Amino acid sequence: MKISTKGRYGLRAMIDLAIHSNGEFVSLGSIARRQNISLNYLEHAFSALKKAGFVTGMSGSGGGYMLAEDPASITVQMILYVLEGDLSVVDRIPLKAETPLQALLRQQLWEPINANVKEVIAMTTLKDMAEEYKKMNKL
Template identity: 40%
Template sequence: MKISTKGRYGLTIMMELAQNYGNGPVSLKNIAQRNDLSEHYLEQLIAPLRNAGLVKSIRGAYGGYVLSRPPEEITSGDVIRVLEGPISPVEFMEEEDPAKRYLWLRIRDSISAVLDSTTLKDLINYKDDGQAEEGYMFYI
């Protein structure tokens, strides 16, 4: 499964709103400028997030957007599903080999578990302590 710019930029919007939670609305123009993104593209992404009830719009000269719930109650899975659709590494077919189907289901469930256990609060409070997991080193 590959997350498109819709999902990545949608998370950017939501993290910006989470960082400002409780301090009033944030404009898309402000988010676009801070992250060097297209304001027009962010406008296309905010509509489904609003329709899904994840954000609220505030009208007026000092308007913008706010989270509809606290950052600890909105998961990255909520955002990704709204913007990307269902989480699935492959399209399932009923006649699929049961062993392969089992593998695809496990992969889907693992991805869902990570997305659904990572809140916006987790993302905005993340600190890179330089202790990133090391990948495998292959020698030939």
């Protein structure tokens, strides 16, 4: 039941990027400084986010990353899927191998939990997170 540092720090960095990019490349170093996150973690997360098409990167001086899409169209679910993979609460048992007890728990517990979690992360966009961030940090 853990969200890894990749997911935690990667999401914070995406929020930071949404706020500070304004159509320009933002260096990972500046995100790392503002967010007090080690650069190593960010490099790891951003190579995955770039591969998934959520950010574009440019190397060299003046380089960095910017969002490849409108933050209102990127959900937290999409970002966490790239950084964390499947967030379902239990590993799936193949239906054929499932006992009647396991099927019952899937129907009564695991599916409702996954649906609940999905509702939270699919309904929250990067734009929502950035606006909440600005409010909390009085930006």
